[in-house]
Amino acid sequence: MNKAEKTNRLKDKAFNLFGIFCTFFGLLILIVLLFDVFSKGGSRISWDFITGLPSRIPEKAGILTPLIGSIWILILTAVIAFPIGVAAAIHLEEYGSKNRLSKLVEINIANLAGVPSIIYGLLGLQVFSRWVHLGSSLLAGALTLALLILPIIIVATREAIKAVPNSIREASYALGGSRWQTIWMQVLPASMGGILTGVILALSRAVGETAPLIVIGALTYVAFVPSGPLDEFSVLPIQVFNWISRPQHGFVINAAAGIIVLLAITFIMNGIAVYFRNKWQKKIKW
Amino acid sequence: MNLKEKIIEKLLFACSLLTILTTLGIIVVLLYESILFFKEVPIFDFLTDTEWTPLFEQKRFGILPLISGTLLTSLIAIVVAVPVGLTIAVYLNEYANQKLTVAIKPVLEILAAVPTVVYGFFALTFVTPLLQKLIPGLAGFNALSPGIVMGIMIIPYISSLSEDALRAVPKSLREAAYGMGSTRLQTAFKVMIPAAFSGIAVSVILAISRAIGETMIVAIAAGQQPRLTFNPMVPIETITTYIVQVSLGDVPHDSLEYRTIFAAGITLFILTFILNNISFWVKSKFQEKYE
Numbered sequence: 001m002n003k004a005e006k007t008n009r010l011k012d013k014a015f016n017l018f019g020i021f022c023t024f025f026g027l028l029i030l031i032v033l034l035f036d037v038f039s040k041g042g043s044r045i046s047w048d049f050i051t052g053l054p055s056r057i058p059e060k061a062g063i064l065t066p067l068i069g070s071i072w073i074l075i076l077t078a079v080i081a082f083p084i085g086v087a088a089a090i091h092l093e094e095y096g097s098k099n100r101l102s103k104l105v106e107i108n109i110a111n112l113a114g115v116p117s118i119i120y121g122l123l124g125l126q127v128f129s130r131w132v133h134l135g136s137s138l139l140a141g142a143l144t145l146a147l148l149i150l151p152i153i154i155v156a157t158r159e160a161i162k163a164v165p166n167s168i169r170e171a172s173y174a175l176g177g178s179r180w181q182t183i184w185m186q187v188l189p190a191s192m193g194g195i196l197t198g199v200i201l202a203l204s205r206a207v208g209e210t211a212p213l214i215v216i217g218a219l220t221y222v223a224f225v226p227s228g229p230l231d232e233f234s235v236l237p238i239q240v241f242n243w244i245s246r247p248q249h250g251f252v253i254n255a256a257a258g259i260i261v262l263l264a265i266t267f268i269m270n271g272i273a274v275y276f277r278n279k280w281q282k283k284i285k286w
Numbered sequence: 287m288n289l290k291e292k293i294i295e296k297l298l299f300a301c302s303l304l305t306i307l308t309t310l311g312i313i314v315v316l317l318y319e320s321i322l323f324f325k326e327v328p329i330f331d332f333l334t335d336t337e338w339t340p341l342f343e344q345k346r347f348g349i350l351p352l353i354s355g356t357l358l359t360s361l362i363a364i365v366v367a368v369p370v371g372l373t374i375a376v377y378l379n380e381y382a383n384q385k386l387t388v389a390i391k392p393v394l395e396i397l398a399a400v401p402t403v404v405y406g407f408f409a410l411t412f413v414t415p416l417l418q419k420l421i422p423g424l425a426g427f428n429a430l431s432p433g434i435v436m437g438i439m440i441i442p443y444i445s446s447l448s449e450d451a452l453r454a455v456p457k458s459l460r461e462a463a464y465g466m467g468s469t470r471l472q473t474a475f476k477v478m479i480p481a482a483f484s485g486i487a488v489s490v491i492l493a494i495s496r497a498i499g500e501t502m503i504v505a506i507a508a509g510q511q512p513r514l515t516f517n518p519m520v521p522i523e524t525i526t527t528y529i530v531q532v533s534l535g536d537v538p539h540d541s542l543e544y545r546t547i548f549a550a551g552i553t554l555f556i557l558t559f560i561l562n563n564i565s566f567w568v569k570s571k572f573q574e575k576y577e
Contacts, residue, residue, distance in 0.1 A: 012469040019377025022370045023390060026397050029438050033404070036412045084301045092300035105302050107566070108309050114562035115497025115555065118526050119312060120552045121533070126315040130539065147308050154305070165351065180294050201399075208401025211501035212524065215533045215547075237502075238402040244407055244506055252411060259404050272400055274392065 023148070037263070041256025054239075055219055058250025063258055065222045066239035069138070070207055072226055073235055076142030077149070077206050082199055083144070084189075085153030092154070095159045104208055113151040121215025129216050136217035139229040144212050149202040156198020160191035171238045193280025197273045197284055204269035208262065210237035236262045316555055319548030326542055332549065338512040338523075340546045341532075349553055351512035355429065355522035356554075359504050360497035362433025363440060363516060367493055370437075371444025372486065378445075379452040380474045391446065398442040406506030409435040411532070414507060427509030427521035436503050440493045447492070451485020452478055484572035488565045495561040499554060501526035525554045 052062015096102055124144030134140035164187050172182040188195075213235055220242040222234045236258060245256035324332070327347045335348025374394070378387045414431040422433075435487045455478055461472040479486065509521025510531055524529075529547045537543045 008469050008472065015471045015474075016377070016381050018505075019373055019381050023377055023382070023394075025370060026374075026394050026438065026441055027390075030393075030397060030400075032412075033400070033408050034409065037404070040411070052369040084304060087298045087301035088305065089302075091295070091302045095295055095298065102302075107303060109305050110566065111303060111559070111562055112309060114495055114558060115312065116501070116526065116558055118499065118501045118529055119316075119551055119555050122529070122548060123308070123312050123315050125306065125533075126319070127311055150305060150308070154302075178291055180291050204399065204498075208399075208403070210401070211505070211530060214530055220534065237401055239545040240403050240407065241502065241506065243402075244410065255407055256411075259407055262401055263404060266399060266401060267396075270396065281498045 014138040034263075037256050037259050039259055041253055041258070044253050044257035047267055049254075050261070058248060058254050061251075061254055063236065063239060063261060066234040066236045066258075067261070068225045069218075069222065069233035070235040070237075072138050072229070072233065073142055073145065073213075074203060074207050075230060076138060077145045078199070078203055080142060081146035081149050081153055081202070085150050085199070085202075086157050086195060088150070089154045090183060091155035092168055093158045094179070094187065103104065107153050109154055113155070116223050117148055117209055118211040118215060120144055121212030123147070124212060124216045132232075134230070136219065136232050137230045138226055138233045140216055141213050141233065141235075142229070144216055145206045145209060148209065148212060149206050152205065153199055156201070157191075157195045160194025160198065161187060163194060166188045197277045198281070200269055200273040200276065204266050204273070207235075207269070208237055208266055210235075210241055212240060214241075236265075237270060265281055292480070296318040315485065316425030316548055316552040319545050320552045323542065323545035323549045327549075336514045338528075340543055341535075341537075345542075347549075349525075349550065351514045352380050352523060352525045352528055352550060353553070354514050355504075355508070355512065356498055356524040356557075358429045358493060358518060358522060359433045359436060359500075359508060359524055360393055362430060362532060363437035363497040363500075364490070364494055366434050366437025367440045367444050368490055369443045371489075371493075372448055374441070374445040375448035375486075376479070378449055380470045380478070391449075394442045394445060397439060397550070400439070402439070402500060402502040403506070406432070406441055406503045409503055409507035421519070425509070425521055427507065427511075428519055429508055429522050430518040432503045433518065434509070436497055436500055439477055439500075440496055443493045443496060444489045448482070448486045449563050451482040451489070455481045455484065473530045484568050487572075488569050491561050491565040491568070495558045495565075498561070499526065499558050501530060505530045525550045 049062050050067065051064050052060065053064055055061040078090045079097040090259045092102060092105065121144065124140060124147070128140040129136060130145050132140075134143075168186050168190060169182050173244065177185070218238055219232055219234045220238055222232065226233045240255050240262060243251040332347050332349055334350070335346055336350055337346040337348050338351045339346045341388050361477045378390065382390070413435055414424070414426065417427075417431055421430075424494065459477055459481055460473055463477040468476070473550065504524045505527045508524060509529060510523050510527060511521040512523040512528070513520070515522065532547045
């Protein structure tokens with residue numbers, strides 16, 4: 001082995017170590033972040049904190065109203081975005097006549113996925129809050145977030161539908177099934193695992209979104225639990241943001257505790273999505 | 287085809303058209319309010335004035351300080367994310383065994399799934415105090431700390447997309463490089479990365495676009511002081527932070543102050559729109575086709 005070869009091997013080994021370091025760097029940061037949040041807010045987590053109403057005294061303040069607000073938003077957004085997103089994906093994938101319009105729709109979806117979320121907030125503020133007169137209601141917020149996650153749902157659903165082999169469709173047609181019957185009774189059930197994975201991931205994104213809801217005017221302080229879709233509301237991330245912005249140290253502890261709850265929701269939803277993906281991948285072998 | 291089938295097809299079509307309506311809606315809303323804004327503020331002043339003080343007595347409407355703040359935080363994020371993200375992609379593709387790659391990728395994706403308000407908290411209450419110990423002159427609100435944290439957030443965007451691009455390079459190229467006696471490092475940087483360059487470029491451009499539009503991390507940790515500077519140590523304000531700041535206050539609708547957020551919004555939209563389209567262009571134009 002000559003000298004040049006030796007240095008090359010050395011460089012190779014050095015990069016290997018650097019690669020390991022970088023790969024675990026992300027993981028390390030995640031652990032530091034979790035440790036930091038738990039050490040600041042872990043002791044604040046209690047049943048009283050979860051079921052408590054907002055208060056100006058940090059030790060008494062709870063997250064009940066923003067938590068219920070987040071659950072409302074989650075359900076409303078799912079109800080709006082799920083059928084529309086899946087329907088759009090079916091059209092693009094199964095009916096996809098390759099004309100100009102469907103191509104435009106495709107380019108457009110890719111573009112929408114890159115629009116910053118705060119821009120969706122400006123759209124929702126003007127269209128839903130002001131022109132449709134929904135104000136800063138749960139419905140206005142859910143409609144805004146539904147538009148925001150629609151591209152994610154459409155892309156995921158298309159991938160899932162694409163994975164269904166053509167032989168299934170052909171078998172259905174051979175038995176006299178119509179196009180819609182084939183989709184409804186064969187393609188959709190076969191791809192439901194992938195679709196649900198995508199929808200849950202999209203919703204977990206929606207539950208963490210803060211900026212668009214601030215823009216449409218979601219409250220930073222709500223004294224009551226919302227009871228219908230036209231009520232004003234706050235959500236967990238906005239409550240956390242509000243607490244971070246306050247000078248008293250007690251609110252920093254509250255913010256950390258609120259983050260623990262928010263992270264728990266996000267991780268549980270991601271966990272469910274991963275579970276769906278694994279279960280579905282194992283069960284179906286074409 | 288019977289009537290029911292036709293109606294269903296039309297319904298499905300209507301749902302996919304909704305995405306076009308969304309884009310049109312965004313453009314109409316931004317343009318409508320911005321045009322009203324530019325009737326009162328000359329577009330030349332907007333683009334060249336070096337001060338942004340729409341909420342003060344002495345109103346100035348120069349977008350440059352907000353743009354410089356936005357670019358500064360994004361630049362710091364990219365400086366963190368590109369080397370780390372690209373190294374991860376190369377490491378997983380050339381060095382790590384298959385099992386580790388399968389296990390580590392979903393874990394990295396979690397970085398992108400953490401709500402941004404959490405990263406904002408982390409930047410303000412953990413990273414900034416840590417940096418202040420290392421850099422004595424660092425202000426409590428600054429561009430450096432949120433920039434670094436934002437960089438960590440976008441690592442998975444770069445590592446994941448770049449890894450896909452590297453994996454799409456045919457095995458024969460790699461084997462040819464090994465056959466010539468190259469080390470893994472030489473194969474990676476002299477053969478694989480050039481071959482996957484368009485895919486890697488796309489991942490970087492999309493990550494920049496993502497950083498420019500990111501809101502909560504900068505809204506929490508970067509401050510609210512629009513100033514035309516590229517000094518990462520002092521408080522600045524980004525376009526997104528300004529929109530949040532106005533949304534939280536009680537600016538009356540249909541006022542000039544209200545319209546500033548749409549003027550800022552359209553600037554942000556154009557910036558990200560250009561970047562996204564460059565990435566599509568690179569993807570379609572420079573994608574290497576292998577048989």
